[in-house]
Amino acid sequence: MKVIKEVVDVVESVTPVKEFKEEAKQAKQVAKQNKEEVREVTEAGIVQIADDVIAVIAEIAALEVEGVKSIGYTKPDLMHTLTGKKAAKGIRVDIGDMEGEVSVFITGVVSYGAKIKNVCLDVQEKVKTSIETMTGLRVTSVDVHIVGVAFENDEIPPIG
Numbered sequence: 303m304k305v306i307k308e309v310v311d312v313v314e315s316v317t318p319v320k321e322f323k324e325e326a327k328q329a330k331q332v333a334k335q336n337k338e339e340v341r342e343v344t345e346a347g348i349v350q351i352a353d354d355v356i357a358v359i360a361e362i363a364a365l366e367v368e369g370v371k372s373i374g375y376t377k378p379d380l381m382h383t384l385t386g387k388k389a390a391k392g393i394r395v396d397i398g399d400m401e402g403e404v405s406v407f408i409t410g411v412v413s414y415g416a417k418i419k420n421v422c423l424d425v426q427e428k429v430k431t432s433i434e435t436m437t438g439l440r441v442t443s444v445d446v447h448i449v450g451v452a453f454e455n456d457e458i459p460p461i462g
Contacts, residue, residue: 340397340404340439351437353395353404360393360406360444363432367424369416371452374409398442404433405443411450422446 340351361373374392392409406429412421426444433441 340402340437342402351439353397356395356404356406356433356437356439357393359433359436360395360408360429361391363428364393364408364410364425367421367428369412369418369421370425371411371413373411402438403440403442405445406433406441407445407447409447409449411452412448414451414453418448422448 339353340356342349364370364373372392394407396405396407398404408425408429410425412418425446429444430441433439
């Protein structure tokens with residue numbers, strides 16, 4: 303038993319292990335303060351994924367779904383106007399309280415004739431799968447809000 307304790311003491315006294323634990327602790331504190339990115343501490347260093355990156359992944363995935371005409375409103379929202387931050391149009395990403403969790407809120411326009419409920423379910427699945435595959439994060443929810451219907455010949459003005 304004494305030998306095991308000595309081995310544990312030696313392992314815990316190794317400087318890189320102590321530094322790694324301290325870096326992990328600091329990274330978690332900074333991540334709590336700055337909820338606009340996901341941070342993960344690995345043995346090789348810190349991995350950061352900005353919420354804008356997650357939003358772009360969600361936007362591309364949603365636009366790949368048949369029946370989705372566009373993502374977003376036709377006008378920039380107040381929050382982006384005030385902050386000056388250019389986010390992916392019509393997509394909000396919320397970083398969860400648990401490490402590695404995100405939720406996504408998507409606003410979009412569907413093509414006339416599309417079955418809206420089926421389009422929304424397809425968007426939810428496609429966005430969740432894309433984010434989880436590309437980032438390794440766990441998507442807790444994908445909320446889809448349809449704000450309009452467009453005919454095939456309708457031209458949707460660019461947003462942002």
